Amino acid sequence: MRPGAVATALAIGLGLAGSLALPIAPARAASSTPGAFDFYVLSLSWSPGFCATGGDAKARDQCAAGSGLGFVVHGLWPQFTHGFPSDCGPAGRFPSRQALDTVAGVYPDAGLARYEWRKHGTCSGLSPTDYFAAVKQARDAVVVPQPFQAPRAEQTWAPMDVARAFAAANPGLRTDETAVTCRSGDLEEVRVCLAKDLRGFVPCPEVARASCRAPGMTVPPVR
Incomplete structure (x- = not known):
């Protein structure tokens, strides 16, 4: 799989209201049976964006200067076509x-892994053990595009161009199988929808609708 080269440069002033993504729908009723779900969502958190929007108060090691962290695993979430299960055990x-x-080294810290x-x-x-x-396996299956591999300068991207960059870097992945979220004008997460057996990508309209609605967003550099 070859990283794709995506040219983008937008200079846009962002307001808080325009930059917020719509949340993924809450769990539906009677949905807490372990193993009963439709597909997975791999959520990759952009550490500099997370840390710039309040994450530094919650994850000091992840946000420490010199950590050099870019995309890290936020979670691998069982998902329904509509809604998601949670707290099934x-x-x-x-x-x-x-x-x-x-x-170790997949999540930014053990506390997040436990949660x-x-x-x-x-x-x-x-x-x-099998879940982790x-x-x-899911993290290793997704290639991070070259522009997001430890950038040292701030960038500005349209959310759709981030989705296109991931699609170009991952053969078989389409933009409607991803969501790119933002918070306070900064890139927050990229979410990729995967089959239950993790052998391919799947369409996920409800997840995709959670994408950032802003025309552009800041991608803070790694520290």
Whole structure:
């Protein structure tokens, strides 16, 4: 898979209202049976955007100067065509240290991995070890386009051009199988919809509708 080269340069003043994405629909009723879902959403968080919009108060290591983090895994979420399940397992069930060790360097920290297991992983129908293996498999299946591989200068992109860059870098991926979200005018996340067996991409209109509605957004550089 070859990274695609996408030329884009927009100089646009963004307002808060115009930059916010629509949220993914909430879970539908009676939807907490582990393994009962339609597809996965791999959510890749743009660390500089997350940190610039309040994340530095919640994730000091991720946002520390010199961390050099760009896209990191926010989560791998079981999803329905409409809505999503969450919190499908016993409240006290936690992944083992051995399971967490398998995703070292995939999530930005172990605390997020634990939270994502409780909220989303318990709905996968997998054991913690197998779920985290799926998270790593999904992350390895998606190529980050070259312009987002540790950029040192601020960029301005249209959300659709970010989606096109990911589609160009990942053969078989279409823009309607992704969502590009923003917060306060900054790139926040890229979400990619994957089949349950993680062997291909799938259309996900409801997820795609959560894309940023702004004509352009800032992509802060890595630190």
